[in-house]
Amino acid sequence: MSGDRAAATAHGGNEGFILLGRSSPVRSVQGRGVTANQEVDRASVDPGVFYKLGKELRSSIPVDCVSRGGVGRLPDESTFVACKSGRSLHGDLPCTTPQDRESPVSHETPGHDVRSPRCGTARLAAHEVLATLVHPPPGAPDTSEETYVEDSPFSGRGPRSLGEPLHPLTRGSHRTSCVTRICVYGCVTVGVGGHVLVPYGGRSLALPHARAHKCVGAYDSEECDQTLRRPSRGPSCRSSHRQPGGGSLHKSPRGSSIPPSVACRHRFTVLDTCPPAVHQGHLHSGGPECSGRHPVERGTPRLRLASASCTDIADLDQVRGTVCGSVRGSRKRSVSPVVFPESPGRTSARGGRLLTPALASSTPLCVSTSPSDSPSLRPNSVGTALGDSGGSQALVRVMVSGPASASVRLPVEAPVEGGRPSPGGWDNQTSSGNRPxxxxxxxxxxxxxxxxxxxxxxxxxxxxxxxxxxxxxxxxxxxxxxxxxxxxxxALSCQLADVLSFLQILMDRGLAxxxxxxxxxxxxxxxxxxxxxxxxxxxxxxxxxxxxxxxRPVSRPLFPQWDLTVVLHGLSKAPFEPLDQVSLKFLSLKTALLLALVSVKRVSDLTALSVAPACLRIREDGGSAVLCPNPAFVPKSINASFKSRSISLAGLFPPPHNSEEEAASHLLCPVRALARYVSRTSGIRRSQNLFVHYRESSLGQALTAQRLSHWLCDAISLAYTSSGQDPPEALRAHSARGISSSMALHSGVSMEDICQAASWASPCSFTRYYLRDVSSGSITRSVLGPQQAE
DNA sequence: TCACGGTATTTGTACATCAG
DNA sequence: CTGATGTACAAATACCGTGA
Structure with a gap:
């Protein structure tokens, strides 16, 4: 069976199970109420419905089984997910949902007729890319070949002894060693209104129902294992998809004629947000979020991809020293001219705005021309497997060094004023004598x-x-x-009235x-x-x-700003394909966007990723990859980010392909794009940062987070254009984070796992700022709309 | 327990600069 | 001229502590 191998590969062959979407209690509603070609009137979605659904979703027993006539499945068979302890409530039940089985990504489960006549009906939404978390079963034997997790530079295993001190920044990682694997794939319908929308302002939203959708217990199930490895090749979603959001930004892609091979095929990208694996005997706090899920903690024997350089602490030191503290340190900020003594500056040639003060003469870059200086230059049998071994030989030769506090560098030249008016309405043209x-x-x-x-x-x-x-x-x-x-x-001792007057000016100017x-x-x-x-x-x-x-109330959008399906469709064709022939620009944009989508990380986190052997591991067969940020990188949210510093990707149908569909799906494989990108940039690279400039004048230099944001927006925009659609206005790179995480929630990923993957300390941030209605239909449409022909 | 306030940090936007 | 990048500023996001 063609899909067997593919799925197994996609999973790395080591995952005990995969949760294929939540057993959405509202799925059946959608199933009978919304036809595939039906435009969903997003305006009809009552926001209040979200809250109701949030409660509804707390039910561990989905109602979709009621409508699943003809499917040999017990009504309660999906309740196995409602187990937090890691054991199935109902034993070895399949962790599939009707949609899962309808989806090409569905995994057949022995004993269950997955070829229900109802399967493959128009209930599937082509546009929906779902994220799912996979957790190794407690105590489950792991036959994985992808055990590089333990080779994580933050791992307690490997050449580093247990007693060997970890880098301070990584220490926290050992608290949690849950392996969080997000699988993004398509063709699975999200339950109508199956989102859990939480009122803004809600801060602590435990959303216990989300946990109930984790298939933890299914690890013990042989069936689940089969399910994992034997995806159904049944009827794929052949319908047009509905739009997630009826706002003007979301046009119906019906006319986009997305080929089923692209739009409906299961895109099965597995992302591991792997906190550093912990050695068996390693100190482990055993926090509730860990709950013995990590295979290493449980003593699961795992194969290791031996790579001396991977865990070589010297490598880490080397890598660590390549970044001036936070990666954001690369952003040069001018400091107020008042901070430092002024000196005659230069004026904008165009009489423009305030110029940035010149930075300290000590450049943060120091070039290491000695191969021995760079760990990346060492032969590495596994690390940074780029397909062409020669690529790794030519890797990073430029090391970034300098003080960790390089974010604010002392100017040696004071700025000259002019141009943009200062906030509050005062200008910068006052004489220097008036300056503070x-x-x-x-x-x-x-x-x-x-x-x-x-x-x-x-x-x-x-x-x-x-x-x-x-x-x-x-x-x-x-x-x-x-x-x-x-x-x-x-200013230091002024009256409160002065302060408030100042703030009032800001408000009068319309500031947020x-x-x-x-x-x-x-x-x-x-x-x-x-x-x-x-x-x-x-x-x-x-x-x-x-x-x-x-x-100045803040309003946040309920619906995603752009359609993920359109973007994925665009990424699978020109100018992003064929990947081997496209320019470095498009290769860069595609790689960055795919990584952003499957990792749910901030651009600052993505910018911190490194190609150093200790931080990057790509399997030669394209089956998986693991990325780690530079250990010196200090994320925005330290506690949360340290739980999931590394990102593990699984290939999406790596070759050989048994069908055109597999080949088409492989076009969206992040591992493929990553390997190509690393290989392509190996010769021009002047920084160990994963993403480097492709422009000739700054070729190979490290990309800033800000520039990466532009990349993501450009990629989305270009993908829209290549799909024959006008790109949405007001694109924001950060929106990818919300869309992918919202998709993950819809697919049944627990809030906890989403937060861990996205480095959110609590569900509050997710529900408050990121959660979007990515469902494919409204309750109104589902219940009152035309019945789906079956 | 949860909502909110206070604070910290990151990201987005507009525009200037520069190089091809 | 155009596109890529840098910079300043605005806006958004995130988290912790506290008190009801």
Whole structure:
């Protein structure tokens, strides 16, 4: 069976089971209520429905079984998922849903007729790409060949002894060693309204039902194992898909004539967000999120892909030293001219805006021309398997070094003012004599030192803020100080009325609440306060900000800004294919977008990925890949991110292909794109960062997170264009995070696992900022719409 | 337990600059 | 001229502590 091998490969052959979509309790509603070609009127979706559905989804017994006539499946057979302990409630039941079986990605389960007449009906939505998590079964033997997880540079295994200290940044990773594997694939219909939308403002949303959809217990099931390895090749979704969202941004792709081989074939990209595997005897906190799911913790013997360089601590040190602290440190921020002594600057040739101060003369780049300097130059039998072994030989020769605090570098040349007006309406054209002389850190430092704190203590206190925040606050404090100076007011000790007046100006200018709040925070951090109260803690400030919030409410979209199916379709054709012939630009864009989609990571996290052998592992057969960020990278959310620092990808139908459909699906394989990209850039690379510039003038240099965001937007836009559709307006790279994670939730991935994959500390952030209605239909349509012909 | 406030950090947008 | 990149600023996102 052609699909057997493919699926097994896609899973790396080691996964005990795969959850193929949640047994959505609302799926049946959709199934009978929405036809494939039916346009879904998103406007008809009552937001209140989301909340109701959220409750409905708490049921561990899906109702879809009721409508599943003809399918030899017990009504409760899907309730096996409602087990948090890792055991199936109902034994070895298949972890498939009707849609799963209808989907080409469905896995046949012995004893179950997966070829129900109802299967393959128009219930399937071609556009839907679902994410699923796979967890190895507790205690399940692992026959995986993809055991590189243990070779993670953060792993306690390998050449590094147990007692060997880990890098401080990786230490937290050992708390959790859950292997989170997200499988993104298509052709599985999300239950109508099967989302769990939580009201904005809701902060702690446990969403226990989500956990109930995890097929943890299915590990013990042989059937599940078969299910995993033997995907059904039954009727694929041959219908047109419905649109996830009826907003103007989501046009019906019906006219896009997405070939079933592309749009409906199961795109089965497995993503592991693998926290570092923990050695069997390694200290492990055993947090609830770990719950013995990690095979290594359970002592599961795993094969290891021996690679000396992979776990060589020297490699890590080498890699670690290649980044100046946070990867975002590559972003050069100008610091307020008040922070540093001014010197004559240069004026924009166009008389434009404020110029960025020149940076310190010490470049953060130092070139290592010695092959021995770079671990990547060592022969590595496995690591960075690029298909062409020669590629790894030519890898990174430029090492980035420098102080970890390179994010804010001292200017040796002061900026010259002009151009863009300052926030608040004041301009930058005032004479230098009117400029403040102390700002930001300096002001706070003076205040703290005046309180009797030693200099080094003050320095440590001030280092609590990230460089980006320091820079941000410095700019805002400078603006405030300038405003005060113009009014002959001491910014450090001014009255509350002055502060609030300043903030009022910001509000009058139409700035958002978050911006004004940040200004208030910046002022509060420097201002001496009022008695024992800081500016921010003053009751009137609180009330003022409350008023700002009322006047500047933040609205967030309910629906995704773009259609994932259209994008995936576009990525599978020109100009993104054939991958071996396209320009480096399109290869870069496609690789970046695929990685962003399957990893659910921020661009800052993606920017931190490294091609160093200790951080990148690509199987030569294209079956899988593991990526780790540079250990020196400090993510935004430290605690959450350290749970899932590494990203593991599984190939999507690596060759040889047994059918055109497999070959077509393989076009969206992230491992394939990644291998091609790494190979293609190996010769031009001037940084160990995974993503490097493709432009000639800066060829091979590390990409900034900001530029990566542009890449993602460009890729989405180009994919739309190549699909024959107009790209959506107001594209945001960050939206990929919300769309893919929302898809994951719809497919039944638990909130906990989504949060872990996306480095969210709690479901709150996800539900508050990212969750989108990616369902394929509304309750109204499902219940009252035309009945589906079957 | 949960909602909210306070704070920190990251991402997006607009525009300038530069190189091909 | 055009596209890629850099920069400043605005906006959005994220998390922790606290109190009801």
């Amino acid at each position: 002389t102390a700002v930001g850190l300096a002001a706070e430092r003076s205040r703290l030192e005046a309180s009797g704190l030693p200099h080094d203590v003050v320095a440590t206190i001030q280092s609590a803020r990230a460089p980006s925040t320091i820079a941000s606050y410095a700019a805002k404090w400078a603006a405030f100080q300038k405003w005060c100076t113009e009014r002959n007011v001491q 609440f978050s911006t004004i709040k940040t200004y208030a925070a910046a002022i509060s951090s420097c201002h001496q306060g009022f008695g024992d109260r800081s500016v921010f803690n003053h009751p009137l400030t609180k009330r003022f900000l409350k008023g700002v919030r009322r006047n």
